[in-house]
Amino acid sequence: MTKRPGPMREPTYYILAALQDEPLHGYAIVKRAEELSRGRVRLLAGTLYAALDRLTSEEMVRVAEEAVVNGRARRTYQLTERGSSALHEEAERMAAAADVVRGRSPRSVAMIQTVLA
Numbered sequence: 001m002t003k004r005p006g007p008m009r010e011p012t013y014y015i016l017a018a019l020q021d022e023p024l025h026g027y028a029i030v031k032r033a034e035e036l037s038r039g040r041v042r043l044l045a046g047t048l049y050a051a052l053d054r055l056t057s058e059e060m061v062r063v064a065e066e067a068v069v070n071g072r073a074r075r076t077y078q079l080t081e082r083g084s085s086a087l088h089e090e091a092e093r094m095a096a097a098a099d100v101v102r103g104r105s106p107r108s109v110a111m112i113q114t115v116l117a
Contacts, residue, residue: 019079
């Protein structure tokens, strides 16, 4: 797999984050992503399933189970190893970016230590 170009979009990040602990069906992903993002990410069905189709083709998630519930097809999605790696890489990227703003980047720390020495 080639590296993802640039930062991950916020909905993608929270979809993958929602799947960290266990496989979930679409509605549960929507609710978990909204909870994890503290309400910032509110996925509509079209957005969610387009993202899940893309993430499945990129091998970030896979269909763990398909069942018929109340006469409707329900797919349960699971985070793959590749998806977990991408999620953690994005979390590290965002943490490094936040450190720059918070003044705790390795370069800032080194500069402060040099000034204080």
